[in-house]
Amino acid sequence: MAVKLTEPTQAYSVDGVRLATASAGIRYVGRDDVVLIEIAQQSNVAAMFTQNKFCAAPVALAKKHLKDNAPRYLIINAGNANAGTGQLGMDAAIATTKAVAEHFNVMPQQVLPFSTGVIGEVLDVSKIENQLLSMSNGLSEDHWLLAAKAIMTTDTVSKAYSKKINIAGKDVCVTGIAKGSGMIQPNMATMLSYVATNLEIPSCILQELLCQAADQSFNSITVDSDTSTNDACVLVATGRSKVSYESITLDEKDQFKQALCWLMQMLAQAIVRDGEGATKFVTVCIELAGYIKQAKTVAYSVANSPLVKTALSASDPNWGRIMAAAGKCADEDLQLSEASLYINGIVVMERGELAMSYTEQAGKQAMQAEEIEIKIQLNLGLAQHTVWTTDLTHEYVSINADYRS
Amino acid sequence: MAVKLTEPTQAYSVDGVRLATASAGIRYVGRDDVVLIEIAQQSNVAAMFTQNKFCAAPVALAKKHLKDNAPRYLIINAGNANAGTGQLGMDAAIATTKAVAEHFNVMPQQVLPFSTGVIGEVLDVSKIENQLLSMSNGLSEDHWLLAAKAIMTTDTVSKAYSKKINIAGKDVCVTGIAKGSGMIQPNMATMLSYVATNLEIPSCILQELLCQAADQSFNSITVDSDTSTNDACVLVATGRSKVSYESITLDEKDQFKQALCWLMQMLAQAIVRDGEGATKFVTVCIELAGYIKQAKTVAYSVANSPLVKTALSASDPNWGRIMAAAGKCADEDLQLSEASLYINGIVVMERGELAMSYTEQAGKQAMQAEEIEIKIQLNLGLAQHTVWTTDLTHEYVSINADYRS
Numbered sequence: 045m046a047v048k049l050t051e052p053t054q055a056y057s058v059d060g061v062r063l064a065t066a067s068a069g070i071r072y073v074g075r076d077d078v079v080l081i082e083i084a085q086q087s088n089v090a091a092m093f094t095q096n097k098f099c100a101a102p103v104a105l106a107k108k109h110l111k112d113n114a115p116r117y118l119i120i121n122a123g124n125a126n127a128g129t130g131q132l133g134m135d136a137a138i139a140t141t142k143a144v145a146e147h148f149n150v151m152p153q154q155v156l157p158f159s160t161g162v163i164g165e166v167l168d169v170s171k172i173e174n175q176l177l178s179m180s181n182g183l184s185e186d187h188w189l190l191a192a193k194a195i196m197t198t199d200t201v202s203k204a205y206s207k208k209i210n211i212a213g214k215d216v217c218v219t220g221i222a223k224g225s226g227m228i229q230p231n232m233a234t235m236l237s238y239v240a241t242n243l244e245i246p247s248c249i250l251q252e253l254l255c256q257a258a259d260q261s262f263n264s265i266t267v268d269s270d271t272s273t274n275d276a277c278v279l280v281a282t283g284r285s286k287v288s289y290e291s292i293t294l295d296e297k298d299q300f301k302q303a304l305c306w307l308m309q310m311l312a313q314a315i316v317r318d319g320e321g322a323t324k325f326v327t328v329c330i331e332l333a334g335y336i337k338q339a340k341t342v343a344y345s346v347a348n349s350p351l352v353k354t355a356l357s358a359s360d361p362n363w364g365r366i367m368a369a370a371g372k373c374a375d376e377d378l379q380l381s382e383a384s385l386y387i388n389g390i391v392v393m394e395r396g397e398l399a400m401s402y403t404e405q406a407g408k409q410a411m412q413a414e415e416i417e418i419k420i421q422l423n424l425g426l427a428q429h430t431v432w433t434t435d436l437t438h439e440y441v442s443i444n445a446d447y448r449s
Numbered sequence: 450m451a452v453k454l455t456e457p458t459q460a461y462s463v464d465g466v467r468l469a470t471a472s473a474g475i476r477y478v479g480r481d482d483v484v485l486i487e488i489a490q491q492s493n494v495a496a497m498f499t500q501n502k503f504c505a506a507p508v509a510l511a512k513k514h515l516k517d518n519a520p521r522y523l524i525i526n527a528g529n530a531n532a533g534t535g536q537l538g539m540d541a542a543i544a545t546t547k548a549v550a551e552h553f554n555v556m557p558q559q560v561l562p563f564s565t566g567v568i569g570e571v572l573d574v575s576k577i578e579n580q581l582l583s584m585s586n587g588l589s590e591d592h593w594l595l596a597a598k599a600i601m602t603t604d605t606v607s608k609a610y611s612k613k614i615n616i617a618g619k620d621v622c623v624t625g626i627a628k629g630s631g632m633i634q635p636n637m638a639t640m641l642s643y644v645a646t647n648l649e650i651p652s653c654i655l656q657e658l659l660c661q662a663a664d665q666s667f668n669s670i671t672v673d674s675d676t677s678t679n680d681a682c683v684l685v686a687t688g689r690s691k692v693s694y695e696s697i698t699l700d701e702k703d704q705f706k707q708a709l710c711w712l713m714q715m716l717a718q719a720i721v722r723d724g725e726g727a728t729k730f731v732t733v734c735i736e737l738a739g740y741i742k743q744a745k746t747v748a749y750s751v752a753n754s755p756l757v758k759t760a761l762s763a764s765d766p767n768w769g770r771i772m773a774a775a776g777k778c779a780d781e782d783l784q785l786s787e788a789s790l791y792i793n794g795i796v797v798m799e800r801g802e803l804a805m806s807y808t809e810q811a812g813k814q815a816m817q818a819e820e821i822e823i824k825i826q827l828n829l830g831l832a833q834h835t836v837w838t839t840d841l842t843h844e845y846v847s848i849n850a851d852y853r854s
Contacts, residue, residue, distance in 0.1 A: 098776030098785045128769050130802040163769030164803065350755070350841075354849035364533050364568030371503025380503045397535040398569065436755075437850075441843050444759035 047325040047414055047434070049317040052192065052204040056217040057185035058240040060084035060282025064182035065194040066175035070168070071123025071161055076194035078172055080144070080179040081118040081238060087282045089115045090251040091156075092258055094275035100127030101137040102157040103274060109141070113153040118278065119144050120236065121172060122195050122223070123161040125274050136167040143173045147180060160223065160236055160274050161197055192221035195236055198443070199225045203314040207303045211296045214287050216243050218303050222311040225318045237262065237277040237311055243300060244283030246290065253304060254279040261308035265316050265432045266347050277308075316432045321439030324356050327417045331428045338375050338422070339429035345373045346418060353436030356416060361407030363392045370420055382423040388416060395423065452730040452819050452839070454722040457597065457609040461622040462590035463645040465489035465687025469587040470599040471580035475573070476528025476566055481599035483577055485549070485584040486523040486643060492687040494520045495656040496561070497663055499680035505532030506542040507562040508679060514546070518558040523683065524549050525641065526577060527600050527628070528566040530679050541572040548578045552585060565628065565641055565679050566602055597626035600641055603848070604630045608719040612708045616701045619692050621648050623705075623712050629720035642667065642682040642716055648705060649688030651695065658709060659684040666713035670721050670837045671752050682713075721837045726844030729761050732822045736833045743780050743827070744834035750778045751823060758841030761821060766812030768797045775825060787828040793821060800828065 061083060065076040083089060091110055093103050109115065119140055126133045141155040159167060192202040206219040220239030245253065254277070262277055281289075289297065317325050328347045333339035346352055349369035355362035363385055371380055385393040388410040392402050410416075466488060470481040488494060496515055498508050514520065524545055531538045546560035564572060597607040611624040625644030650658065659682070667682055686694075694702065722730050733752045738744035751757055754774035760767035768790055776785055790798040793815040797807050815821075 095779070096773060096776040097778070097783050098772045128772060128798075128803070163773070350845075351849055354846055357846070358850035360850070367503045367533060368501060368568065371501040373502070374500070378502050393533075398533070436846060438843050438846050440755075441759055441762070441841060441846055444756055445763035445765070445842075 046201045046318040047322055049201045049314055051201055052189060055188035055204045055206040055219050056208055057188070058217060058219050058282060059185065059242045059284035060087055061240045061280060062183040062185050063187035063191045064179035064184065065187060065190045066179050066182070068121065068171040068175045070121055070171055076190065077122045078175055078179070079120040079191045079194045080183070081120070081191070082183055083116055083118070083280055084282050084284065085116070087114070087280055088245060088247045088250050089278060089280050090247065090254040091276060091278045092254060096275070098128065100125055100159060100274045101129060101133035102126055102159045103276060105134065105137045105141065106156040106158065106276065109153045109156055113151065115156050116150045116154040117144050117148060118156050118158065118238065119172065120158040120195055121161070121167070122197050124159060124165055124167050125161045125163050126159040126167040127274055128164045129166050132166045136169050139169045140167070140172055143169065143176060147176045156278070158236055158274070158276055160195065188219055188221055195221065195223040197223065197225070198320065199223050199318055201314070201318050203311055203318070205307050205310040207307055209299055209303050211243070211300065212287050212292055214285050216285050216287055216300065217241065218307050220307050220311055222315060224315040225320050235262065235275045235315060237308070238280070239278070239304070239307060240280040240282065241304070242282050242285040244285070244288040245281035249289060250279060250281050253301065256301070257305045257308045260305055261312035264430060265312045266344060313432055316434055319434035320443045321437040322434035323414070323437055324435040325415045326356060326433045326435065327415070327430060328433060329417060329419045329428070329430045330422065331419060332421045332423050332425060333427040333429070334377050334422070334425040336427045336429055338378060338424070339427045341373045341375050342370050342378065342420065342422070343429050343431040345369050346420070347431045347433035350436055353434070356411070356435035357437045359408065359411040361387055361392070361404065361411045363387070363407070366418060367393065377424070379424070384421045384423065386417070386419040387411065388413060451606045451723040452727055454606045454719055456606055457594060460593035460609045460611040460624050461613055462593070463622055463624050463687060464590070464647045464689035465492055466645045466685060467588040467590050468592040468596045469584035469589065470592065470595045471584050471587070473526065473576040473580045475526055475576055481595065482527045483580055483584070484525040484596045484599045485588070486525070486596070487588055488521055488523070488685055489687050489689065490521070492519070492685055493650060493652045493655050494683060494685050495652065495659040496681060496683045497659060501680070503533065505530050505564060505679045506534060506538035507531055507564045508681060510539065510542045510546065511561040511563065511681065514558045514561055518556065520561050521555045521559040522549050522553060523561050523563065523643065524577065525563040525600055526566070526572070527602050529564060529570055529572050530566045530568050531564040531572040532679055533569045534571050537571045541574050544574045545572070545577055548574065548581060552581045561683070563641055563679070563681055565600065593624055593626055600626065600628040602628065602630070603725065604628050604723055606719070606723050608716055608723070610712050610715040612712055614704055614708050616648070616705065617692050617697055619690050621690050621692055621705065622646065623708050625712050625716055627716040627720060630723045630725050640667065640680045640720060642713070643685070644683070644709070644712060645685040645687065646709070647687050647690035649690070649693040650686035654694060655684060655686050658706060661706070662710045662713045665710050666717035669835060670717045671749060718837055721839055724839035725848045726842040727839035728819070728842055729840040730820045731761060731838045731840065732820070732835060733838060734822060734824045734833070734835045735827065736824060737826045737828050737830060738832040738834070739782050739827070739830040741832045741834055743783060743829070744832045746778045746780050747775050747783065747825065747827070748834050748836040750774050751825070752836045752838035755841055758839070761816070761840035762842045764813065764816040766792055766797070766809065766816045768792070768812070771823060772798065782829070784829070789826040789828065791822070791824040792816065793818060
């Protein structure tokens with residue numbers, strides 16, 4: 045079902061990051077479902093987590109461990125989210141990090157746990173423990189693509205991107221993987237992403253770079269408006285390229301930031317393309333807004349509207365629904381009397397009136413495409429924001445209504 | 450498809466309000482689609498309109514007319530929302546009110562226009578004009594049920610409720626009709642409601658009473674989170690009972706307020722029961738919240754979650770999705786570590802942990818019912834709010850994907 049998304053075939057290794065996968069049988073049979081990521085000493089690590097107040101035990105523990113410690117190991121399992129599991133869930137998360145820490149002779153606080161899968165079932169830690177030795181032996185810098193596969197839940201395509209740029213005469217690379225097929229999946233929570241670079245970046249800057257890139261990528265996508273209990277995104281900077289972010293030129297900094305943003309956008313868009321039941325990949329672009337918050341609010345209002353999304357699934361150029369979805373925002377300064385609307389480049393509304401040149405025929409033809417750009421120019425200022433989403437299909441209802449039965 | 454909703458068979462007449470319907474052929478064939486409501490002199494009228502910034506021409510004009518004038522006539526058409534129609538749409542709305550005003554020898558500002566139906570098509574005013582004479586002759590206090598039918602669009606059942614109470618030894622009645630089958634319907638916008646009482650109520654109090662009752666009724670329902678371009682709710686007080694709201698006791702005031710609130714809740718719930726594709730009628734009740742806004746935010750977050758709604762359609766007691774939907778609210782004070790969850794009276798979570806007594810079997814059985822109550826006790830304070838909604842079904846996608854094709 046994924047919209048114009050194919051399996052990745054290449055990912056550059058990142059000096060200082062080794063990965064291993066194993067089949068622990070947590071939920072799936074005959075596939076890898078556990079990933080261990082080893083981060084070299086002297087690396088810096090930044091992370092962002094779900095804002096959901098019903099967040100999972102591993103999220104709470106990873107946040108705590110990150111506070112004062114340099115993480116050395118990430119342990120990730122698919123098939124069980126360890127969410128909604130109360131104290132037993134927290135005990136399981138703690139036990140997992142302890143097991144990894146003992147095996148590698150580090151502190152438990154240097155291990156970050158991540159889980160994705162069914163909510164409400166307690167994680168069987170022994171299944172992970174049993175795989176530690178084989179994973180320890182299997183650690184390699186070349187296992188990014190295997191890891192991308194092992195963290196999948198309802199994903200239909202694995203997600204990995206990689207970019208190499210030349211900075212200060214040296215190869216700097218950024219490689220990342222992600223999983224997700226909905227902001228939250230049925231019971232199968234959720235979105236995880238791991239990105240690494242060999243650039244040397246101090247912690248505080250690293251967190252800032254992650255936040256900036258996430259704002260333009262993972263925080264600009266929606267499949268069904270449901271934020272998950274387990275979302276996490278980790279950015280590792282190993283410094284092994286011997287190039288320091290602080291010592292490079294402004295242009296080179298921009299070059300790196302663009303590469304990181306591109307990578308995270310590709311991962312984020314891949315999640316949308318693989319969205320549950322998706323048949324369209326939709327870009328909602330709000331331009332000339334009064335301020336960025338307004339652009340974001342309108343963009344999400346359109347992108348999350350069930351009526352817009354069902355129209356998209358039917359390739360119906362239903363501009364009335366789009367403008368009504370824009371108009372329902374609780375933004376006091378929003379007015380649509382000057383707004384213009386474009387669907388895949390075709391002008392539909394011009395400054396509040398139906399465009400003279402617009403025909404239903406042209407609209408219908410534009411909507412046939414698998415990739416749709418809905419652009420609204422508010423003509424209220426100069427701010428803009430773009431959000432990526434999918435259509436709402438029968439398949440989405442089937443996947444989510446039938447998941448546990 | 451409507452969930453436990455049958456055609457109304459009785460509505461008390463309200464002295465001072467006469468209604469007439471006609472078949473103008475605006476969109477439908479072989480059924481009435483225009484309603485004229487005459488309000489006696491000395492009546493007071495309050496109204497609430499959609500907050501959508503892409504609101505329809507009749508909404509803008511009705512708001513303007515209401516400002517300084519006592520409305521004498523309401524003219525309502527189904528089949529065409531006269532929304533997204535620009536200046537031509539405003540011209541049509543003005544022409545409609547002028548035609549009614551000339552026919553009855555009142556000022557155009559004393560006529561309020563309402564439209565519901567397809568967005569983006571200009572209204573043919575002559576079709577309404579052609580029916581004015583016959584409607585003028587057909588005005589009667591007994592036509593509430595006919596009017597309820599004539600304002601329907603994608604509704605499958607007409608909606609009318611009525612209540613008589615004794616105040617100060619006299620019969621006071623409240624009668625109301627509504628239409629709607631989604632907060633916004635596909636292209637078919639939307640929710641309209643007209644309520645009248647023979648009590649005498651000053652304008653300023655009338656608006657206050659309407660807002661209070663709407664808060665507990667029309668502003669507490671959601672089918673698909675999409676607010677329409679044409680929503681309107683009108684409350685008329687004719688005063689013909691010769692009982693004045695200002696002169697009655699506090700107990701009697703409460704009695705009236707309860708009757709009004711009951712009536713508007715029944716109408717609002719009827720819209721949800723008739724929601725597009727609905728197979729469940731769902732009450733989301735948030736109790737023991739820190740404050741009312743928190744209760745409302747959590748209630749709507751649960752009620753609008755596509756994942757909760759698809760689970761409901763499958764009768765799946767998917768408490769993980771319910772708690773995740775509650776948890777995704779952007780309320781800084783919200784915490785769920787002390788929250789309890791009940792589904793149709795069965796305790797699922799108790800103070801943040803899965804209840805010892807809960808079994809999947811019991812949950813599944815509770816979810817089989819056509820009427821589901823999801824109750825979350827936040828244990829953060831004493832505020833509460835209730836929202837009514839439906840499930841999200843294949844039928845919803847079909848109705849909204851196939852509507853214009």
